[in-house]
Amino acid sequence: MATAKANKSPAQQAQTPATATQPKKDTPKMATASQSYADLQKHLEELQKEADKTRALLEGKKTEEIKVLVDACAKKLQAAGLDIGEAVEYLATYAPQRRKSRLSQTTGGAPRKERADKGVPPPPKYKGPKGELWSGRGQPPKWMKPELAKGKKKEDFLMTKDQQIEAEISAQLNN
DSSP states (O other): OOOHHHHHHHHHHHOOEEESSOOOOSSSOOTTSSSSSHHHHHHHHHHHHHHHHHHHHHHHHHHHHHHHHHHHHHHHHTTTTTOOOHHHHHHHHHHHOOOHHHHHHHHOOOOOOTTTTTTTTTOOOOOTTTOOESSSSSSSSSSSSHHHHHTTOGGGBBBBBHEEEEEHHHHHHHO
């Protein structure tokens, strides 16, 4: 062990923490098969307490590091004369979108009822120059994009209620 330390440069010795070679004093003993059930139960509780402490330390460190990074970013933005509020809006685009659980979306904690029309395509609202249909959901269809580029508006393709009913009946007959 002494020869390994002697072969290291002073910079390498400075990087190696002194505690790396010493065992931790707080480390719980390992459980063995020869222990009684009560001893194993107690050992498990000790491990769970230690894990809880470690989780709390981890969360504290995470919060601390986030605060340091945010503070540094805020100072750089202020030094550049930029608005922090705008930067936060741009930064939000990098955050993953979180979905609410079904229980939290409703009041009372009960899951929402399934829609009666689940799986049924929505009725068309727009009709193209060659009779193409679009429900108005999602991105505009390929046939509409050149028309919009020519200066037409989406409302120019709106179907009347009679046309919508006729298209729905036709779609049901075809299925």
